[in-house]
Amino acid sequence: MSVASALNKQGHLAASFFWDKNRKGVGLASIEHFPSTLARQLALFNAEYEGLLVSKLRWSSALKDLRDSTLEQMRFLIVDLMHKLLSLRGERPVIVLDGLDECGVQEDLESLMKLVFVLDELPATFAVLVSCWPESSIVSAWDGARAQGLIIPCEDVDIVAEEEKFHTIRCMVEEGLRGCVNESSWKPSKEDIDAFATACHGLPIITSIRIRGVSARTRRGETLQSEFEYLSVPPLTSTQSTCAYFAVPICLTCQESLHIQLGSIAKLFPQSMQHSSHQVCFLYRSCQESPRKRSWPY
Known part of the structure; x- marks a missing residue:
């Protein structure tokens, strides 16, 4: 509305x-x-x-x-x-x-x-x-x-406070993993949920992919506790976060499209990609491997 x-x-x-x-x-x-x-x-x-x-x-x-x-x-x-x-x-x-x-x-x-x-x-x-x-x-x-003295309160809706951003990500995690939590004998604590949300780097698209990944892997036999321990990693650097964001569609494409997109990203972020494009390649390869061999988690 x-x-x-x-x-x-x-x-x-x-x-x-x-x-x-x-x-x-x-x-x-x-x-x-x-x-x-x-x-x-x-x-x-x-x-x-x-x-x-x-x-x-x-x-x-x-x-x-x-x-x-x-x-x-x-x-x-x-x-x-x-x-x-x-x-x-x-x-x-x-x-x-x-x-x-x-x-x-x-x-x-x-x-x-x-x-x-x-x-x-x-x-x-x-x-x-x-x-x-x-x-x-x-x-x-x-x-x-x-x-001239006119009072005009303004708000830039493109600027989202970190607290509000984290609250949104946390709600996504709680709602998205509700089914997994209900079926698991291990229940994540408030601190576990906070760590998972923090590791999503404030990006809803990465949060969604992580939630889908956890849901899929727990259906294949992985425990919810091991998934939380694996994905609750320290926050990425700004360079790694940039690569993580642009790598999202790469996971869903073929090898030929991977090289095309890497070239486009390198043009946008030449300094960042100089040392980090190999991480995106690893990420793509890890999608083809078993869950425990993922070298750079979302």
């Missing part, structure tokens, strides 16, 4: 708008329909605002002057009217804006940022949630607004 859907279900979504540069011609790759769309959604959200908006549109003679100015439309149709409302007391309406970086050309994006900052003039009860890639124009606009 998206954030907007969750807010709508809770009754807090006042309006939302998303941009899509691949859908030109329907108003999703420009700012032309942004103010009017927000005004329509806000009217559906709040009956008092709807009445004020209809009255203003019906009796105002200034509409002709607003056609070419989306900035004035935002203030005329939305901000000014919102400050006249009495029914917002006690509510916490939220406006969600998604994909700002998808808004047309660079000039359109710069104009859009000006419109977004106009929403800061709304009553304090409003919250505006913005989601976008950190394009240079957007980052520059945020920095400029902060320099």
Whole structure:
């Protein structure tokens, strides 16, 4: 469920708008329909605002002057009217804006940022949630607004805290090996689970492969305790971790594809692969051998 859907279900979504540069011609790759769309959604959200908006549109003679100015439309149709409302007391309406970086050309994006900052003039009860890639124009606009005293809390969702990453890996291990643990006479302790998760180096794909490997080998007669002891090794160096990550698809390919992929990896990481490509070769060969001969475990 998206954030907007969750807010709508809770009754807090006042309006939302998303941009899509691949859908030109329907108003999703420009700012032309942004103010009017927000005004329509806000009217559906709040009956008092709807009445004020209809009255203003019906009796105002200034509409002709607003056609070419989306900035004035935002203030005329939305901000000014919102400050006249009495029914917002006690509510916490939220406006969600998604994909700002998808808004047309660079000039359109710069104009859009000006419109977004106009929403800061709304009553304090409003919250505006913005989601976008950190394009240079957007980052520059945020920095400029902060320099003028505007407080903009931001979170980079691509940055995951180590604690959160470890918690995710640990949950994968517990859930993925639940069946093996239930069938085993030996039960891993909390420390055993922690060591197994730590040895996965924070990489979900390696965690998944290790879980599948343990499940397969225990079905072939290996004990769960021996698998934990074997796989709970100290963390890899950054070079080894890079090789481990890129070696994942290699285990599933043929010998010819192995040489092709090794060449591609060497081009991306020439210094790392200079001393470590042989480890990937060993890893590939170990996949063809018995479980106890694995020279470089995942």
